[in-house]
Amino acid sequence: MTSSTTLSTWNETALLDLVTVKSGQVDPRAPAYRNLPLIAPDHLASQTGRLLKKESAAAQGAISGKYLVKPGDVIYSKIRPYLQKAYKCDFDALCSADMYPLTPRPGVDASFVLHTILGSDFTNFATSVSARSGIPKINRAELSEYRLTVPPSREQRAIGRALDDVDDLIATLARMIAKKQAIKQGMMQQLLTGKTRLAGFAGDWREVRLREAGATYGGLIGKDKHDFGSGSASFVTFTEVMEGARLRGRGLERVRVNSGEHQNQVQRWDVLFNGSSETPDEVALAAVVDFDPPPATYLNSFCFGYRLRNAQLIDPTYLAYFFRSNVGRKLVASLAQGATRYNIAKTKLVDVQLYLPPIDEQQAIVCAFRDADSEIEALGARLTKAREIKIGMMQQLLTGRTRLPVEESAA
Template sequence: MNSQNILQQINAEAKFIENSIGYQKTKIGTIPKDWKVKKLKDISNRVQRKNDGKSHNVLTISSKGGFLNQTERFSKVIAGENLAKYILLRKNEFAYNKGNSKTYPYGCIYGLEDYEEALVPNVYYCFEIREGVTEFYKHYFIAGKLNKFLARVINTGVRNDGLLNLNVTDFFDVPVAAPPIKEQQKIASILSTWDKAIELKEKLIEQKKQQKKGLMQKLLTGEVRLPGFEGKWRSLRILNFCNTYSGGTPSRTRKEFYENGTIPWIKSGELNSRKVTQTEEYITEKALANSTAKLVNPETILLALYGATAGVVAMSKIRASINQAILAIVPNDNCDNNFLFYYLENHMDKVTKKYTQGGQPNLNADIVKKMVVKLPSIEEQKAIANILSNIDNNIELLEKELNGLKQQKKGLMQLLLTGKVRVKV
């Protein structure tokens, strides 16, 4: 079933009705009169099941991704000798991570779905739904419906170990909505069907990205030639056909360099978007004249040199200034700008690995300028870049559709999980 069919199914199931029963004001807000307000402890059982000593996956919770295998996130199991103290969680049981984040400043709750059993840190508050529909509460927790109540009982923020100051009694005393069971089931069904549409779109995007990756490897190395093109490719160092330069950071002590600035100022972390269309900070004309910051024109290739983003390639879509951690690369007329962008994107991983020391890559302008690039004729360069650009455009369209689905689901959750809109059961 494709995403369009799933959305049609949602529309068929979600026969929204006007609430004729009326509403009531409660501690969790205005809800339908036939909904109840209960404490989390009234609908759940705490899980404190000890590690049974068998071989289990060891998981941690990421605020954005939910349960992650520790070996995948940290390249190893970080529990060490504490593994014996871990909690054995079973499928469809929940765990609350008291770590705060931008996504969930008061901690996050996720249900175990991809494993029958797994071990989780004993600092998590774990529980199962005893009274109610597990799938309904999965969406309820992800929507952050406990946040304002957790905020009231968290004591003085974050502890030294990075966890929020929240005792287990206060956690299980937070209030939750308890709609009629049949309505919980219907809401869960609608939102889960919406999740399937999102999942299908995500899989399609990943397939397109893998297709592009395979094409890049073949087309940008000459392994596969496009019809109508022949002849050897030339091997040239970047310094032979490109102008390169870095920027700088205006003094932070000079307010006039930043206050009311109108010139976008690109930092290396902003290259992760691949296409830079806006910046977090702006500088003034005075800053540009009195610092080593330099301007780049639209369609300039940008390469991050230092730190965690070293080797990341992006294209500036705006006229902006850059800092010292970014190298601007401007090819001459013998090289197509987009071809070089894709070429670098495909090859920088090997380069950064070569110059990685102490776990972090460290590049400089000389390393980049001495890189050898294989160039076909300008016509073949443009043809290759056009194919890859078309795939990129398709991926961008799919990602826009995915964001639309996520926003629609977010709005739907707000309506259904509060009872503002009812569904026929």
């Protein structure tokens, strides 16, 4: 026997020629099934093929019929196909009636099926046909309409493995980011409360009222929709204020501000807060202006700013981290007012007394947090790149534009 590298012909076929769709449901309350994991659409992450939650049918209180899933089956959510929710199961499980349990036929690679379903071509098809009804949902007849070109089994497996490897890298990076974020949250809880002190610092902490060190200002006033999207001025968006403790000005947008208008300009080291939210836990999330704003940069009307007058009392970046920590969130939540939407008055916020370390210790704590942020951002950049690479690989490999040579046996 010898082996040679070949590139075989791809053949057009229907998706349902590659898989069978299981029919017949089981009672999740029956002893044989009640302890099996039950997978529903909300247990899957969009686009990634990842399982977010693994919980038994009994724990979920399931009572209606479910499909029995075996290792190697691919589960696909028929509801809102634009969310791209699919999962290759490697254990016995049940799945919701809102999902299709697909069993690959002999010679068909399960990973190839999974990535095909998660690909843009199938998603565009499923989204378009699901729009025919009031509720976005792809039925079995519509599923049978989808056709694709398919390589032989060996190349299917090679493509599946290649895309699985990228998924493993993406999942590893996501876990690393989550771990670093958890470590950072623990650091914040310890360092911002004085439970843990950085080496070399032993000075007394003191109470500081925010109005002692600075004052607030409001966002843009007197503007309507026609003023936004054009003009020579720029403004910090609500979204960027909400994103994180350090605001870099990467999402500034245009606004028209006429000469002679009195508007408050944003300056470096201002601390910006959102004034309202749907929950009290998300009111007054702080972001420090950690860049030099161009001239005529303003703040959106849904936020307000705080500008320090005494830099020897409070480090502005420390303040931003504080109001994003658990202790800062609890403090703000106690001040929020509202029923369906919660607001915080600037006068109440500046009356808050914070228990703060000396300024040099604040700055050292900020350096520790910046280092943690830098590690998380570097991992985030790698994660973004890995996701982009996967999208490119899917576009090339699942269409046959790029071929993976496979070893074929020959006599």
